[in-house]
Each structure stands twice: as structure tokens, then as C-alpha cells.
Amino acid sequence: MVPAVATVLNGIARAMLMDALPQTSDAYRAQSLQLDAALLMCCAQEFDRAAARLAEENLALVELFTAAAAVVEDPALRDALQARAADDSPGLLVSALHARNRALRALLIDLHAHVEQLGGAAAQAIDERIWAELEASTRRRQLDLAMPS
Amino acid sequence: MSFEAAVARYFAARLPNAHDVAVTRLTRIPGGASRETWSVDLRWLEETGKARAQGVIIRRDPAASLVISDRRVEFDFYRSFADSGVPVPRPLFLETDPAWLERPFFVMERIDGCESQFQALLDPGFAPHRAGLAARMYEILAAIATTPIDGLPAAESSEVPAADACWRRELDAWERVIDAYELEPQPIARAGIRWLRRHPPPPPARVAVVHGDYRTGNFLYRGERILGILDWEMAHFGDPLEDLAWSLMPAWQWARDGKAGGLIEPEAAIAHWEAHTGWRADRRALQWWAAFSCVKAQAIWLTGARQFADGHTQDTLLAFTSYWLSNTQDRFLLQALGRL
Numbered sequence: 001m002v003p004a005v006a007t008v009l010n011g012i013a014r015a016m017l018m019d020a021l022p023q024t025s026d027a028y029r030a031q032s033l034q035l036d037a038a039l040l041m042c043c044a045q046e047f048d049r050a051a052a053r054l055a056e057e058n059l060a061l062v063e064l065f066t067a068a069a070a071v072v073e074d075p076a077l078r079d080a081l082q083a084r085a086a087d088d089s090p091g092l093l094v095s096a097l098h099a100r101n102r103a104l105r106a107l108l109i110d111l112h113a114h115v116e117q118l119g120g121a122a123a124q125a126i127d128e129r130i131w132a133e134l135e136a137s138t139r140r141r142q143l144d145l146a147m148p149s
Numbered sequence: 150m151s152f153e154a155a156v157a158r159y160f161a162a163r164l165p166n167a168h169d170v171a172v173t174r175l176t177r178i179p180g181g182a183s184r185e186t187w188s189v190d191l192r193w194l195e196e197t198g199k200a201r202a203q204g205v206i207i208r209r210d211p212a213a214s215l216v217i218s219d220r221r222v223e224f225d226f227y228r229s230f231a232d233s234g235v236p237v238p239r240p241l242f243l244e245t246d247p248a249w250l251e252r253p254f255f256v257m258e259r260i261d262g263c264e265s266q267f268q269a270l271l272d273p274g275f276a277p278h279r280a281g282l283a284a285r286m287y288e289i290l291a292a293i294a295t296t297p298i299d300g301l302p303a304a305e306s307s308e309v310p311a312a313d314a315c316w317r318r319e320l321d322a323w324e325r326v327i328d329a330y331e332l333e334p335q336p337i338a339r340a341g342i343r344w345l346r347r348h349p350p351p352p353p354a355r356v357a358v359v360h361g362d363y364r365t366g367n368f369l370y371r372g373e374r375i376l377g378i379l380d381w382e383m384a385h386f387g388d389p390l391e392d393l394a395w396s397l398m399p400a401w402q403w404a405r406d407g408k409a410g411g412l413i414e415p416e417a418a419i420a421h422w423e424a425h426t427g428w429r430a431d432r433r434a435l436q437w438w439a440a441f442s443c444v445k446a447q448a449i450w451l452t453g454a455r456q457f458a459d460g461h462t463q464d465t466l467l468a469f470t471s472y473w474l475s476n477t478q479d480r481f482l483l484q485a486l487g488r489l
Contacts, residue, residue, distance in 0.1 A: 031179035035465045042472040098333075105334040112340055131488050134337050138483065141476040 009044035013037040042143050053140045054097035061104040064126075064133055068111055071122045077114055080107060108133075152250070156207070159249045160191055163242055167193040167201075179266075183216040183382040184223075185209040188259060204259035206238065210252040213461035216449055217326075218382035220245075221306050224255045226381040228302040229358070234292050238377045260369050260377045267366040267403050270411045281373030283413035284421055286365070289375060290396065291425030294357045294389035303358065307385055312352035315388040320345055320441060326448040330455040332471075337479040338447045341440055344486055350388070350434035357389040364401045365410030393422050393430060394438030399481045400446055400474070436485070443482035450475045 003011075016037040024030045065081040072078045084107050090096035108130065115127045150158070153175045161170040174190035187207040195201055210220060220243065227240040238257040245253045269275060270282070298304060310318050324342055327335060361383030369377040396409060397418060403411040409418050419430050454471030456462050483489035 026176065028177040028179050032465065035469050039465050039469045039472060042469070046472070102333045105336050109334055109336045109339045112336060113343060116343065131483075134340065134479075135483055135489055138337070138476055138480045141479075143473060143476075145473070 005047045006044040009040045009047070013040040013044070016040075038145055041145060045143050050094045051092055051097060054094065054101050057137060057140055058097065058100050058104055060133055060136065061101075061108060064129060065104075065107070065111070067129070068115070068126045071118070071126050072111070072114060073118065074114055077110060081111065155250055156187075156189060159244070160193070164191075164193060166196045168196070169194045173202075183211070183218055183380070184220070184254075185211050204261055205241065206257050206259045207250070207254050208257070209250055209254035211462070211464075212252075213456035213464070213467065216382055216452065219306070220253055220255055220382075222303070222384065223382045225303045225306045226358070226360075226384040227257060230293075230296075230378070233296070235289055235296070236375060236377050237381075238379070263369040263371040263376050265366065265369050265379065267401075267411060270365055271404055278373045279412045282370060282375070283410070283418065285373060285375050286368070286396075286410070286412070287418050287421035288425045289368075289378060290360075290363055290392055291422050293360055293363075293378075294392065294422075294428075295426055296358055298356065298358060298386060301358070303384065303386075309356055309386045312354075312356050312388075315353060315356065315391075316345075316350050316437070316441070319385075319387060319391065320444070323441075323445045323448040327444075327451060330448070330452045332451070332454055332458055335447065335451070337482055338444055341444050341482045341486060345437065345441055345444065348437060350390075350437040351431060353388040353390065353434075354428065356386050358384065359387040359389065359391050360384050361392070361395075363392045363396045364398075365403070365412060366401070388434075388438070389426070389428075390430060390434050390438045391441070393419065394435055395442045395445075398439065398442045398446065399484065400478060440482065440485040443478055443485050447475065447478045447482065450478060 014037075016033050021030060021033050021037075024033060062085045065085045069078050069081045069085075072081065084104060087100065090100045112127070112130050115123050115130065153172050156175060157170055157172045160172075161167065164170060170191065170193040172189055173192050174188075176188050178186050178188050185208070187209065189205050189207060190202070191205060192200065192202045208220070208223070224240055224243045227237050230237045231239050238260050240255065240257045242256040244250075244255065247253055270279065298309060320342065327338055327342075360378065360381060362380050363378075367378070367380040368375050369379065397415045401410050402408055407414065409415050412418075413421075419435070423430055450470045453467035454475065457464070457468040457471070480489060
């Protein structure tokens with residue numbers, strides 16, 4: 001067994017902050033070291049959670065599109081929502097999950113703009129559901145920059 | 150030729166009647182992320198043999214940046230406020246010939262003996278100075294907003310929009326930045342842009358100088374004194390409420406305690422601004438500019454991410470902003486839209 005990726009990246013970040021930074025008198029280099037370490041900590045967290053985060057979000061968007069298709073008045077948009085929701089799983093590679101996520105979120109923009117133009121309780125409910133999903137999407141992406149132990 | 154030798158060669162050519170020009174210290178300093186910022190200690194002899202020394206700052210165009218901006222515009226806004234009630238470093242030379250330092254740059258006098266980093270404001274030892282510094286910060290912002298724009302050097306390089314065109318001009322410009330630089334779809338920013346277009350603010354009573362990045366971290370200070378307003382690369386003419394809203398943005402509430410710039414409650418900051426401008430800050434318009442500020446900031450973070458992803462720079466600041474600030478900015482926009 002090898003050390004987990006997060007362990008390795010956090011270890012490097014910690015060494016940069018605890019060992020290299022105190023040896024650096026140049027202000028620009030010191031800031032660069034701090035940023036490099038912070039970026040490694042971000043990457044460590046993202047590496048571990050990326051597949052789960054993307055799969056969860058992609059599923060939430062598919063469910064949202066399925067519900068929204070009944071409300072959408074534009075036939076082309078409705079077809080696009082149904083086609084996108086019916087796509088098979090892209091597999092477990094983060095790059096594939098990410099590509100599907102980009103496609104889904106691009107369609108979410110079109111759906112949101114369309115729903116904003118509609119009246120009625122059903123459209124309003126979808127609008128609220130989109131806002132809730134947008135808020136959830138930011139929670140999924142939040143990172144913690146506390147110093148790794 | 151080393152960068153230091155190239156800098157010495159440039160000043161030897163530009164300083165009148167100077168001999169034996171030498172660079173005694175050259176350091177790159179953090180901050181001012183739109184351009185490389187270099188601090189230079191110069192020494193030379195005048196024709197009379199008298200020794201002279203001066204510290205200067207070089208702002209050189211970067212290989213890639215968070216903000217794509219025009220150095221001439223930035224230089225002209227420094228010129229506009231030189232020797233005015235708005236403290237700025239004195240601008241010296243604008244050099245567009247890349248032969249000197251590989252890329253164009255401008256030079257200004259260095260202001261010594263002061264601090265610029267916002268982190269120092271958060272030190273408990275600085276607490277007694279925060280209120281006084283905040284009062285001065287908003288007094289200066291009011292001075293910028295009330296400066297008559299006719300005849301300013303900045304009008305030579307920046308267009309003056311009609312009052313009712315200010316909001317659309319800025320929103321269009323920053324939406325184009327998102328169009329050009331986003332690495333992936335931005336459903337929150339796009340929803341924000343649609344909201345902004347559906348709820349335009351009233352036009353300002355008068356078109357003013359807008360600094361474009363007025364906040365703690367972008368001025369030099371010592372105790373409660375502000376010695377120089379920096380980073381004018383996004384300056385333009387527009388609605389003065391844009392600057393006020395930008396300065397209050399949660400992204401700059403460094404201590405996450407609701408205090409603008411780590412210094413002052415937003416309502417108290419607005420009160421200072423209103424007292425010194427003699428104008429009332431329309432709260433509905435201010436809300437619009439607050440949401441706009443989140444869209445603009447997001448455009449800046451996306452620019453940095455694109456520059457890094459496309460390999461135009463290895464500066465991790467640009468990658469870090471996308472990892473850390475982009476999502477945080479989305480949450481601030483949701484908050485500004487009443488959705489969080």
C-alpha cells in the first residue's frame with residue numbers, strides 16, 4: 001500500500017509552510033510558497049472527493065431535468081432535457097464525470113433562463129428547485145484551508 | 150543582459166543629466182496581481198557630481214494576469230490624481246517600447262515606510278487604528294467620486310459614458326470576459342447577469358471617476374494615514390456607487406466578521422461616504438452594484454483560471470483563485486441575490 005494522495009500532497013504543503021517558508025526572506029517568494037501550499041491542500045481535498053461530488057451532482061441535475069421536462073414549453077429544450085437525462089453513465093473517470101457535468105450545467109443555464117420567463121406555480125416550483133440546486137452545488141465545492149496535521 | 154542591468158540601462162537613458170546610474174536593490178513584490186511589481190533602489194550622479202538616490206516602482210505587463218488591462222489607462226489615472234487630495238505615488242514614465250524590459254511598463258515613485266498588506270490590519274495591535282483608517286479610506290473614496298472629470302488626463306484614454314449607460318457598459322464588458330475565459334459553464338453567474346439586466350439601477354446623479362478595485366490591500370497606509378491609493382488598472386468613468394459597493398463586498402471582509410475590508414461595518418462606511426460626498430447612496434442601486442461586484446469578481450477569477458489552464462503562466466496565484474475564490478464568489482452572489 002502506498003500513502004494516499006491526500007497524505008502526500010498535504011505532507012508536501014506542510015513541509016513548504018513549516019520548513020521552507022521560515023527560511024525565505026524574500027516577500028514575493030514567501031507569498032508564492034504560501035499559495036503553492038494552499039493550492040496543494042485544495043488539490044488534496046478535490047482528489048479524494050471529485051468523483052463522488054460529480055456523480056452526486058450529475059444525478060441531481062438529471063432528476064431536476066426529468067421534473068422540469070413536464071413544465072418546459074419550448075419543445076427543443078424539452079427534447080434536450082430528456083436526451084441529456086437519458087444519457088448512460090459516463091464511467092468513473094473524473095474527466096468523464098466532469099465532461100458530463102459541464103454538459104448538464106450548460107443545459108441548466110438554458111433551463112433556468114427559460115423557466116424565469118414562464119408563469120404559474122409549476123414553473124415557480126422548478127425555479128425554486130434550480131436555486132436550491134445552485135446553492136447545493138456551492139456546498140459540494142467548498143474547500144477547507146486549515147493547516148493539515 | 151540581466152533584468153537588473155536592463156533596468157539600470159533604462160534609467161540611464163531616461164534620467165536627465167545622470168551619470169553612473171546603478172541599481173542597488175531590485176526585488177519583486179507581491180500584490181498588484183494585474184502587473185508584475187518591482188521595487189528598485191536607484192543611485193546616480195548629477196552633472197555637478199552630487200550623488201542622488203531614489204526608490205521607484207516598475208509595473209511591468211505580465212505574461213498572463215487576472216485582469217487584462219491597459220497600462221496607459223492605469224498610468225493616466227495616476228496622472229489624474231498626482232498632487233491632488235487623493236494620495237497616489239507620482240507617476241514618472243510610461244514606456245511602451247518592449248526593447249527595454251521585454252514588455253511595456255510604467256514607473257512611479259516609491260512611497261516608503263508604510264504597509265499595504267491587509268493581513269496587518271487584522272493584527273490585534275492594529276485595532277486602535279481601524280476606525281480612523283476606515284474613516285480616511287471612505288473620505289478619500291468620496292474625494293475620488295467628487296473630483297470633476299473635465300480635463301482629467303484620464304479622459305485622454307478612457308471614454309466618459311452617459312449616466313444612464315454606466316451600468317450596462319460595465320455589465321456588458323464583464324459578461325464578455327466570462328464568455329471569453331470561463332473554463333466551464335457558470336450557472337450562478339449567468340443567473341446573476343440575467344437578474345442584473347432585469348433590475349437595472351437608476352442612473353447616477355453624475356458620472357465620476359471609478360477606481361475599479363477600491364479596497365483594503367490596494368492602498369499604502371501607516372497607522373491611520375493613507376499615503377497612496379494603488380492598483381488603478383480597472384479605473385474608468387462611471388457610477389460612483391460601483392466603487393462603494395465593491396469596497397463592501399464580502400470577499401474583502403477578511404476576518405469574516407461582516408466588517409468591510411476588515412475595518413468597519415458596511416453601514417458606517419456608507420455613512421462616511423455620504424457625509425463626505427454630500428450625496429445619498431441609493432440602497433436599491435447599491436444592492437445592484439453589490440451583485441454586479443460579485444459577477445465582476447467572478448470574471449476576474451475565471452480569467453486567472455483560464456490563463457493558468459492554457460499554460461500562459463505558472464503563477465499559482467491564478468490557479469489558487471479559481472480553486473478557492475471562484476466557488477466562494479458564487480456563494481457571495483447567491484447572498485447578494487437573496488438566495489442564501
